[in-house]
Amino acid sequence: MSRLVCRHSWLWLVALASAACWAQGAAPAAWPNQPLKIIVGFPAGSSPDLTARLFAEPLSKALGQPVIVDNKVGAGGNIAADAVAKARDDHTIGLMINGNLTIAKQLNPALPYDPLQDFAPLSLIGTAPLVLTAPVDPSGVSASARDFFAAARKGGDRWNYGTPGVGTVGHIGTELLKSRSRINPVHVPYPGYAQVASALLGGQLQMALLPPALAQAQVRAGKLRAIGVTSAGRSLLAPELPSLAEAGIEDFQLEIWNAFAAPASMPAAIRSRLAALIGDLARSQEMRDKLFQQGWQTVGSSPEGLANRIQADARLLGGVIAAHRIEAR
Template sequence: MSRPVVVPVPRRAALALAIAALTSSPWALAQQAQQSSAQKPAAKPAAPAAAAAPVAWPTKPVRIIVGFPAGSSPDLTARTIAEPLSKALGQPVIVENKVGAGGNIGADAVAKARDDHTIGLMINGNMTIAKMLNPAVPYDPIKDLAPLSLIGTSPLVLTAPVSQPGVPATADAREFFVAARNGGDKWSYGTPGVGTVGHIGTELLKSRSNINPVHVPYPGYPQVATAMLGGQLQMALLPPALAQAQVKAGKLRAIGVTSSGRSPLVPDVPSLAEAGITNYNLEIWNAFAAPATMPKPIQAKVAALISEIARSPDVRSKLFQQGWQVVGTSPEGLANRIKADTNLLGGVIAMRGIKAE
């Protein structure tokens, strides 16, 4: 049996073969790969996907829901804003009246809208104390509505008959409050209903001035004014336009405005502060809101447009004639006002145990 032939390999050749075998092992290949990778420049990260272009808005007509009848103050404000807003958006803007429950039916419709093309014009009660007055209200003003812009504010005017027992014909505001204190619960005051700003505001006034008239609710402010003219009421907080019309006709007297200072809406009427009523500031207001589910970019766009339109000279003049001192705030400005009024009016509701009927 023959033996295998062993061919001697020179030392240098043997060393070369060993190196070749070593460098071909998996471990060596991995090491080489790491070194090669370290020597190469780092790969650039993949470019992020291009951000989706914003969706064009509006893509159809925009609705403004108003919870009050056609011809009411909120309705007039909504229609004053609607025309220039339509021009700015390039789409029709339709005012839709959903009347009832002091504007809460309309506010609920706004809160539940999901078409991203619905906003609402509301009074302060709808956006502040609605749920405090009546837990059965189907929407939550804080959670379900997104503030857009506070449009206009107005004080109320404390008004009384020109002549009434116990009040001198020449009585100023301080003398009027003396007579009201003497009248106690034999006096009465009227409002458009339980839980309205006129109601809560007068209850606040009672606590600030130590008077005690009895509350008598009516369907609306015109009926309150008529009752005062007939002698059934001794006092009431009325909107400036209605109060001024009766005062100029010589049928009612203006005692004072509920704002902290005199109002440009009724510059000749003193503030109640001038009559010694301290820490008292009450205003009614209207504002635009959107469903809280409306995308934030759309909220921001429509809020900016509405605010700008409200502060334009032409619209400002029209709203002033309607009885509003124009503000035209940002959403944050309206949110701050909502918080302040909720605290103020909510405190009166709790103190007096007021519940909507």
């Protein structure tokens, strides 16, 4: 995996250097001369779709052209990512989840696009931790996070954990957590997070990493308990919950995120303009508030910031993929 990252590192450096050289210049006078398309790999009403639509109207006003959200659903967002990678009209970008930009190719070498070669990063938009969630203790005693991990070590492979599928961030992240915490639950994949939560409620699972909104709804209803968040420290999205570092799990950080990326073929001057517009919009207080309501802690990074995050996560999660020989199914 590390060879995969290193092999293309120079491509990122060249692309970013090129973008920097054009940063003081303007996009071609005739651009945009048609609607801008944002391709999203998930259905209408999904989190990526809602985020893309938040940006569509203000981007349209800034560019003086319509901005269209185009949902190309399937293969965990990889169909849409491939469409972005192959776009050559200079008016197409993508709103993608972290898996498409970091681990997709490492899970499936036959993937028709290369995340590290075929995209130009624009801006990291929002991040969110996952929440380590468990059934409510039948004794009624609210055990500490340290007690939970002690019980998990004792439970060994008699415990099960659920995810929305093989190769998802929840799957790879839990395997990383297993190695950092010395626990050994067995993976049980489900079609989606809703089914994972149902299995937790039904007692078929002893633990799972869930998105904050889903976890908090069940925890506040008293139906599940939250052990901690997977971010390095406490998260503004769930400030009442400890980080797993507070539970003694050292050197562990895992977040889901979304980001805008352009085809690598898009001229650098156009990419620079789009990156600046998107970053400024993301960092505005109005957009921060709207993204927070969707369950995101806003970043609005530079292209360099997104490139660094992609490479860091590709190394971290790719190491788990290689160590456990995880393959897309």
